[in-house]
């Protein structure tokens with residue numbers, strides 16, 4: 585893995601889906617500003633950036649990754665090993681540039697994360713998404729995750745009702761990597 589040089593992130597509308605050699609490296613604090621600048625756009629204009637704090641880039645670099653091509657970050661994953669349950673890992677955020685989706689980059693980042701946390705002693709990976717994020721639900725299902733702790737549904741999507749604030753429902757995913 586290459587791990588040097590200041591990362592760059594080009595705006596969403598200036599990348600055309602080129603597919604050549606990609607490089608997966610750890611995420612760094614220097615990735616925070618460029619990623620935060622585009623993340624709402626990547627999420628389809630959802631106001632999401634406040635959910636991705638800088639501390640993840642600073643304190644969870646060893647289990648967080650960027651995938652880049654020619655110095656441009658095309659995707660990232662922010663995850664960590666649970667402090668409470670050392671055999672469990674959690675993926676907090678994953679995002680792929682809109683022009684580079686459905687080409688296996690998300691799978692590549694997840695595979696890198698699984699491999700990394702398995703070496704750290706993890707046997708289980710968890711992740712959480714919103715029931716309105718049907719793309720994320722489809723992706724996690726294809727990646728072998730199952731939905732757990734279902735207490736109801738939102739617009740037909742099985743989920744954990746009121747998981748965060750009242751009215752903030754979530755889909756809780758779990759996958760064994762042992």
Ligand SMILES: CC(C)(COP(=O)(O)OP(=O)(O)OC[C@H]1O[C@@H](n2cnc3c(N)ncnc32)[C@H](O)[C@@H]1OP(=O)(O)O)[C@@H](O)C(=O)NCCC(=O)NCCS
Nearest residue numbers: 677678679680685686687688689690691719720722723726
């Ligand atoms: C969800 C996301 C990370 C997937 O990344 P990706 O690089 O497009 O996914 P991949 O190409 O690696 O796909 C892996 C598998 O999931 C499937 N998949 C991915 N997105 C899908 C979608 N929107 N609908 C149906 N299936 C999907 C692929 O077909 C593939 O299945 P296969 O390998 O069996 O053919 C990407 O769409 C994204 O960044 N979305 C916006 C941000 C977001 O919602 N993040 C998740 C919540 S934090």
